[in-house]
Amino acid sequence: MSVARYWREIPRRYRLEAGKCSNCGYIAFPHRLVCPECGSRKFEDYRLKDTGKIVSFTTIEVGPTEFSDQVPYNVGIIELGDEVRITAQIADADPKDIKIGGKVKLEFRKIQQDGHAGVIKYGYKAVLV
Amino acid sequence: MREVAIIGVGLMKWGELWKKSFRDIFVEAALNSIDDAGVERIDSMYIGCMSGGLFTGQEHIGSIMADYLGQKHIPAARVESACASGGLAVKMGFLEVASGMSDIVLVGGVEKMTDVDGGGATAALATAADQEYEVYNGITFPGLYAMIARAHMDKYGTKREHLADVAVKNHSNGLHNPNAQFQMKISREDVLNSVMVASPLRILDCSPITDGAAAMILCDLETAKRISKKMPVRILGIGHASDTIALHNRKDLTTLNSTVKAAQDAYKMSGVKPSDIDVAEVHDCFTIAEIVASEDVGFFEKGEGGCAVSDGRTQIGGQIPINPSGGLKSKGHPVGATGVAQVIEIVEQLRGNAKERQVENAKTGLTQNMGGSGGSSIIHILKGEE
Numbered sequence: 001m002s003v004a005r006y007w008r009e010i011p012r013r014y015r016l017e018a019g020k021c022s023n024c025g026y027i028a029f030p031h032r033l034v035c036p037e038c039g040s041r042k043f044e045d046y047r048l049k050d051t052g053k054i055v056s057f058t059t060i061e062v063g064p065t066e067f068s069d070q071v072p073y074n075v076g077i078i079e080l081g082d083e084v085r086i087t088a089q090i091a092d093a094d095p096k097d098i099k100i101g102g103k104v105k106l107e108f109r110k111i112q113q114d115g116h117a118g119v120i121k122y123g124y125k126a127v128l129v
Numbered sequence: 130m131r132e133v134a135i136i137g138v139g140l141m142k143w144g145e146l147w148k149k150s151f152r153d154i155f156v157e158a159a160l161n162s163i164d165d166a167g168v169e170r171i172d173s174m175y176i177g178c179m180s181g182g183l184f185t186g187q188e189h190i191g192s193i194m195a196d197y198l199g200q201k202h203i204p205a206a207r208v209e210s211a212c213a214s215g216g217l218a219v220k221m222g223f224l225e226v227a228s229g230m231s232d233i234v235l236v237g238g239v240e241k242m243t244d245v246d247g248g249g250a251t252a253a254l255a256t257a258a259d260q261e262y263e264v265y266n267g268i269t270f271p272g273l274y275a276m277i278a279r280a281h282m283d284k285y286g287t288k289r290e291h292l293a294d295v296a297v298k299n300h301s302n303g304l305h306n307p308n309a310q311f312q313m314k315i316s317r318e319d320v321l322n323s324v325m326v327a328s329p330l331r332i333l334d335c336s337p338i339t340d341g342a343a344a345m346i347l348c349d350l351e352t353a354k355r356i357s358k359k360m361p362v363r364i365l366g367i368g369h370a371s372d373t374i375a376l377h378n379r380k381d382l383t384t385l386n387s388t389v390k391a392a393q394d395a396y397k398m399s400g401v402k403p404s405d406i407d408v409a410e411v412h413d414c415f416t417i418a419e420i421v422a423s424e425d426v427g428f429f430e431k432g433e434g435g436c437a438v439s440d441g442r443t444q445i446g447g448q449i450p451i452n453p454s455g456g457l458k459s460k461g462h463p464v465g466a467t468g469v470a471q472v473i474e475i476v477e478q479l480r481g482n483a484k485e486r487q488v489e490n491a492k493t494g495l496t497q498n499m500g501g502s503g504g505s506s507i508i509h510i511l512k513g514e515e
Contacts, residue, residue, distance in 0.1 A: 009261055030262060056283075056382055058275035059328045060267060064255065065248040067267045075268050077276055077377045085377040087263045095328065100283050111266060123266065 006119050013123035014108065016050060018084065019043035027084050049081030050106040051129070059095045066112045078104055078126050091125040103129050130227040132350035134361035134514060137166020138473040143341035143461040144310045151185045151241035152197045158342035158466075159198050159237055166346035167358055172231035174198075174205040175221040177214035177238035178465035181207070183253035185244050194237070204231075211257035212414060214238060215343065215468025216369075216498030216507030222347045223364050232352055237344035238470070240463035250338050254464070257501035259375040271335055271415065273376050273502040275327040278417035280382035282329070284432070287420065289329055291435030293320035295416035296333050296458055298444050303455020305485035310339050310461030320416075334416040339461030343469040345476070350514070362476045365493075366399025366510040368392055374504035387506035388425040388497060395495070395508040396427070403427035406510070407491040408478045409449060410471035412499040413456040419443075422497050423451055426508065445488055453478065453486045468498035472509055479513035 009030070011017040018029040023040035029048055034041050057076035060067070067073065074090040076098070090098055091109060104126035113120045139161025146154060155176070163171070176194055181187045191205035210217040215238030222236035242250050255264045258273065281287045297317055303309040315333060323333040353361035368391030373379055379386065396402055403426065411426065413419035420434035428449050429437045437443055443451040454460050454474035457467060475494035477483045496509045 012262075013265075055377075056276035056280040058272045058279065058330075059325075060269060060272050061325045061327060062269070062271070063267065064251050064264070064269060068248075070267070073267060075266065075272055075276075077382070087266050087268050087375070087377045089267055100279070121265070125266075 001114060001119055001121070003119060006121060016048035016106070016124065018046045018048050020046035027082055029084050029086065048084055052078045052080035052104060054090070054098065054100055054102045054104060055079050055085060056100060057090060057098050074098060076126060089125045091127050093128050097128060105129050131229060133223050133226045133347055133364045134350045134353035135345050135364065135472070135476050136348055136353045136357040136359070136361050137162045137168065137346035138476050139163070139165055139344045140308045140470060140473055141342060142308050143339050143463060145243045146340040147243065149340065151181065151187055151239065152193060154241060154340060154342040155194050155237060155239040156197050159235060159344040162235065162344035162346050168233055168346055168356070170233060171200055171203060171235045172233050173203055173225055174200065174235040174237065175218040175225070176205070176207045177216070177218035177468055178207050179209060179211055179214050179240060180253045180256060183256065184250070185241050210505045210507070211500030212412070212464045213468055213498045213500035213505045213507050214465040215470065216496070216509065217468065219469060219472055219509060220367050220369055220507060223367060226347050226349055232348055234347045235344060236347055236469060237342060238466035238468060239342040240465040241340050242338045242463060243340050257374070257504070263375055263377070269327060270502070271327040271330050274415035274417050275330045276376065277382050277421065277502070278329055281417060281421065284383050285435070287432070287435035289321065290317060291420065291439050292334055292416040293317045294439045295413060295419045296320045298438060299413060299452050299456040299458040302445065302453050302486055303459025306455045306460055309455045309459050310337055311459050330415060330417070336414045336457035336462035339463040341461055341463035341466045343466045343473055345469060345473060353514070360480050361514045362479050363512050363514050364509060365401065365512050366395040368395030368398070368508040370394065371505050372503055374501050376502045383421065384431070385421055385425045385499065385503035385506060387503050388422055388499060388508070391506040391508040392426040392497070395510050399510040401493060401510060405493055406449060406495045407493050408453060408475065408488040409451050409495040409497070410454060410456070410474050411451055411497040412467070413452060413458050414462060414499070416458070418499070419451065419456065422499070426495065426497055445486060450488045453483065453488055468496070468507060471496040471498055472511065475511050479511060
């Protein structure tokens with residue numbers, strides 16, 4: 001992954017920065033230029049809630065090359081407190097303890113790295129609470 | 130708009146075709162369709178291909194395929210909508226003929242997936258998901274459909290066995306398809322004991338990596354009636370819809386909104402309803418996808434799709450036979466070719482030419498082709514022209 005491609009997403013991945021539609025309140029994560037609900041082009045800065053619940057989940061046994069050293073690992077769709085949904089790993093959890101509706105909070109974690117000399121990539125992972 | 134008919138179809142044996150190149154497999158299927166139609170010229174061509182660039186390093190696919198097909202200077206374009214690229218090519222061919230831009234159009238689909246290793250193929254396929262906000266965090270396509278499966282099981286009580294029965298049925302149908310990649314009978318126990326890929330989905334819930342191509346010849350109905358030696362098959366209706374490509378942005382994981390919308394549009398255009406459909410090919414990239422799609426095109430109430438499979442309602446001879454070809458599961462899933470091959474199976478069924486897998490009295494058929502985790506869907510409704 002090029003440095004620019006990684007760097008430009010840092011506000012979202014490190015700090016959960018989103019946009020809130022000034023007209024209808026829709027929260028866009030990542031940010032958007034136009035609101036998919038009302039068509040407004042005005043957004044205010046908004047920071048996502050960092051707690052939520054599990055909508056669905058899986059345990060990846062066969063992973064992409066970048067994640068092959070992490071298998072098996074859990075991934076879920078998480079609905080945060082402000083009803084925004086994201087895809088994130090559910091870290092440090094026994095799959096038996098993961099339930100739909102289970103509560104989680106987001107933590108800042110290392111996600112993957114490009115080989116031994118490439119970009120080390122960070123972002124959010126969920127942990128059970 | 131002119132009425133449009135399919136007058137020739139061409140397939141080839143799908144599989145891991147190490148001896149054959151990207152261009153060879155396309156030309157093989159295309160020549161078969163030209164021979165089947167008995168046409169001497171092609172006015173233009175559309176090819177569905179998801180990612181020639183990532184799978185083989187080759188782009189500019191319309192022109193290279195037209196050249197190797199010996200069709201000098203015809204307009205030729207590659208179209209892409211991830212795993213629905215083939216269905217999109219059919220739609221584009223339809224529009225080309227319906228509008229009067231061309232009279233005889235070749236519509237094809239092709240994917241050469243085994244020139245890269247498993248990791249390369251996984252990465253290429255993953256481009257159909259949101260790279261920055263899904264794939265970045267480690268999700269895979271089996272993982273996305275696994276989350277759909279778990280949500281469907283949680284909401285509707287769909288059972289693990291229901292998923293397995295989709296694979297069992299489709300492999301049973303595929304035994305009778307000489308072009309299928311995996312002609313093998315499997316049992317429910319085989320599926321339930323196969324290697325876990327992304328819980329609850331196992332390897333036998335997944336469609337394979339496949340090299341393959343498919344092609345057909347479209348022309349206006351009047352010309353079709355004049356020149357076609359076989360029964361022309363009319364494209365009665367088309368529905369084409371998009372949705373968020375990130376699964377997490379959908380309110381309900383158990384419904385494929387793009388399929389629901391495309392089906393509504395296709396039924397409206399064709400003037401038929403779900404109960405009029407005699408045979409269907411749906412996009413079973415994973416077993417759960419067939420269950421969800423069978424509900425979303427209107428064959429079953431939401432939540433009934435799993436029971437319907439296990440009760441035999443979707444087998445050949447059942448209430449609505451689904452995937453008599455063997456589906457993506459048994460036939461293989463060369464992503465760009467899949468949508469075209471689905472239409473070809475319906476053409477063979479409506480012609481009464483499907484031999485051991487023939488659905489009795491099939492007059493009207495439907496195909497549902499889907500991109501990614503449902504970010505795009507294309508539905509065709511077809512009818513034999515007596």
